[in-house]
Amino acid sequence: MSDTRALYEEVILDHNKNPKNFGSMPDADVVQEGYNPLCGDSFKIYLKLDGDTVQSVSFEGHGCAISKASASLMTTLVKGRKRSEVEELFHVFQEMLKSDPESPLDTEKLGKLKVFSGVREYPVRIKCATLAWHALVAALHQQEGPVSTESGS
Amino acid sequence: MNRPLADAPADSPSVTSAVPPAVLSANGNFDVNAVRRDFPVLSRSVYGKPLVYLDNAATTHKPLAVLEAMDRFYRTSNANVHRGVHRLSMDATNFYDEARRVLHKFFGTAIGCEIIFTRGATESLNLVAQSYGGSVLREGDEVLLTWMEHHSNIVPWQMVCARTGAKLRPIPILDDGSLDMDAYRSMLSERVKVVAVTHVSNALGTVNPIAEISRLAHDVGAVVVVDGAQAAPHMPVNLRELGVDFYVAAGHKMYGPTGIGILYGRADLLERMPPWQGGGDMILSVSFEKTVYAQPPQKFEAGTPPIAEAIGLAAAATYLMNLGMSEIHRHEQHLLRTLTERMAEVPGLRILGTAPQKAGVVSFVMDCAHPHDIGQILDGEGVAVRAGHHCAQPVMQRFGIPATTRVSLGLYNTDAEFDALIGALHKVRRMFA
Numbered sequence: 001m002s003d004t005r006a007l008y009e010e011v012i013l014d015h016n017k018n019p020k021n022f023g024s025m026p027d028a029d030v031v032q033e034g035y036n037p038l039c040g041d042s043f044k045i046y047l048k049l050d051g052d053t054v055q056s057v058s059f060e061g062h063g064c065a066i067s068k069a070s071a072s073l074m075t076t077l078v079k080g081r082k083r084s085e086v087e088e089l090f091h092v093f094q095e096m097l098k099s100d101p102e103s104p105l106d107t108e109k110l111g112k113l114k115v116f117s118g119v120r121e122y123p124v125r126i127k128c129a130t131l132a133w134h135a136l137v138a139a140l141h142q143q144e145g146p147v148s149t150e151s152g153s
Numbered sequence: 154m155n156r157p158l159a160d161a162p163a164d165s166p167s168v169t170s171a172v173p174p175a176v177l178s179a180n181g182n183f184d185v186n187a188v189r190r191d192f193p194v195l196s197r198s199v200y201g202k203p204l205v206y207l208d209n210a211a212t213t214h215k216p217l218a219v220l221e222a223m224d225r226f227y228r229t230s231n232a233n234v235h236r237g238v239h240r241l242s243m244d245a246t247n248f249y250d251e252a253r254r255v256l257h258k259f260f261g262t263a264i265g266c267e268i269i270f271t272r273g274a275t276e277s278l279n280l281v282a283q284s285y286g287g288s289v290l291r292e293g294d295e296v297l298l299t300w301m302e303h304h305s306n307i308v309p310w311q312m313v314c315a316r317t318g319a320k321l322r323p324i325p326i327l328d329d330g331s332l333d334m335d336a337y338r339s340m341l342s343e344r345v346k347v348v349a350v351t352h353v354s355n356a357l358g359t360v361n362p363i364a365e366i367s368r369l370a371h372d373v374g375a376v377v378v379v380d381g382a383q384a385a386p387h388m389p390v391n392l393r394e395l396g397v398d399f400y401v402a403a404g405h406k407m408y409g410p411t412g413i414g415i416l417y418g419r420a421d422l423l424e425r426m427p428p429w430q431g432g433g434d435m436i437l438s439v440s441f442e443k444t445v446y447a448q449p450p451q452k453f454e455a456g457t458p459p460i461a462e463a464i465g466l467a468a469a470a471t472y473l474m475n476l477g478m479s480e481i482h483r484h485e486q487h488l489l490r491t492l493t494e495r496m497a498e499v500p501g502l503r504i505l506g507t508a509p510q511k512a513g514v515v516s517f518v519m520d521c522a523h524p525h526d527i528g529q530i531l532d533g534e535g536v537a538v539r540a541g542h543h544c545a546q547p548v549m550q551r552f553g554i555p556a557t558t559r560v561s562l563g564l565y566n567t568d569a570e571f572d573a574l575i576g577a578l579h580k581v582r583r584m585f586a
């Protein structure tokens with residue numbers, strides 16, 4: 001049975017409607033574009049760094065509810081974290097998304113990210129859920145050029 | 154080569170004869186409920202709900218006549234064509250040649266034109282662009298195409314233009330999704346060598362006036378290449394009347410199998426064109442000093458062709474002819490009108506592509522939800538549609554949107570199926586608005 005309500009948790013619908021940290025940041029240290037060629041989702045991530053620690057982050061662009069909510073939630077989770085911590089959290093998130101829909105969730109490590117567990121039923125939407133994260137990690141590495149969900153993992 | 158099937162001895166199995174008679178209701182009209190019984194997949198359910206398949210522009214389902222023709226071929230004949238003296242190979246060759254004749258009939262081939270079997274519409278367009286375009290285009294020449302082309306009728310021309318120095322010029326489209334014919338007229342000149350245009354837009358549903366486009370192109374000496382992938386399954390296409398130089402169709406969008414397409418072309422042009430791929434079956438003789446190519450269509454069918462697929466496609470074409478393309482068109486036009494009216498009642502929904510001449514494609518956006526999310530909610534209700542840019546990104550740019558959700562109709566759709574669609578669209582509003 002597909003219950004799309006399990007995919008579109010209330011928290012996701014809320015972040016989609018009222019995204020946090022949505023908008024440009026004129027004094028950003030890094031601006032990184034992320035693009036999902038499959039559905040045309042495209043976001044810009046604005047990042048201010050203090051050494052390798054995220055000082056502030058915002059995003060703008062357009063995308064589906066999953067990608068927008070994921071970007072929004074991400075901006076609330078990474079502030080004050082070091083690059084390695086952000087990467088670790090992204091790794092935990094990706095592993096969860098790729099896991100069997102029936103397998104138990106490590107809610108402690110995932111924290112708020114567990115609202116995306118419904119995505120496990122819809123593997124094509126993993127790219128939506130991870131688009132902003134890919135862009136953020138690229139920004140943390142101050143990578144050149146836009147990132148795409150079609151390059152690498 | 155085109156030996157009639159009648160030459161086959163009596164013990165040869167036939168793969169194309171067992172086609173059901175035209176499915177008409179008692180009053181002589183198209184009987185969609187009877188037609189639906191020919192398509193096994195339509196009776197399945199999705200997440201416990203009846204499947205409502207509205208993604209026919211992506212691909213169509215296959216009637217039993219197609220499944221059985223291909224199955225029968227593999228069970229009773231299966232051999233390579235044009236190469237064996239044995240009975241099975243001669244049978245296979247007969248079926249393959251007969252399949253071509255069926256498609257000539259389906260498309261109303263003009264005198265002096267050929268049909269080449271390819272691996273798909275995309276391959277057909279690449280073949281024309283590379284072989285015809287590659288041999289005639291020079292620096293300073295122009296190739297006109299339209300803003301509503303599928304990527305498969307853009308990228309091959311970009312590639313050949315980059316190689317030859319010819320210029321690619323897109324013909325604009327109007328706000329309702331029609332081709333800007335005034336702009337087209339003003340862009341025509343002696344420099345234009347090719348006009349490549351879609352018959353029906355897969356993203357907007359627009360039906361282009363091919364006969365007029367063709368006549369105007371011929372006035373300046375240009376050759377006309379038409380992408381008929383979305384037209385051939387949905388309306389009568391008579392190539393004698395359209396007067397085009399090349400026409401392309403995709404088997405799997407015509408209720409036939411994947412892995413096969415059609416390239417229709419003028420024999421005099423095909424003869425002058427260099428072969429595209431080399432190999433077996435496309436030659437008369439090969440030596441290290443000199444290879445002599447076969448005549449078209451064989452010249453462009455290197456290697457073992459998609460034999461079972463050709464047989465399946467011929468079965469599909471026969472099935473369509475038995476139903477009658479005019480009947481199918483009338484049915485789908487009726488569906489299109491009903492659908493357009495019902496969708497207009499959904500608040501915050503906007504249809505892209507409102508040209509006066511349309512096929513059964515309805516692309517739309519909703520102010521409350523992204524196309525991808527709409528597609529997902531519809532899927533949960535058993536309604537299959539497509540969300541995205543539909544391999545027509547210039548159309549999306551033209552209308553300033555990243556993507557649309559697209560409903561596309563087929564001959565087996567019914568008015569009643571729209572209840573599930575409209576219900577699901579209201580669910581989208583409840584969730585996202």
Ligand SMILES: Cc1ncc(COP(=O)(O)O)c(C=O)c1O
Nearest residue numbers: 273274275303305355380382403
């Ligand atoms: C208008 C049009 N042209 C060409 C194609 C390409 O067909 P295929 O991918 O089967 O080669 C499509 C398929 O989506 C189409 O809609």
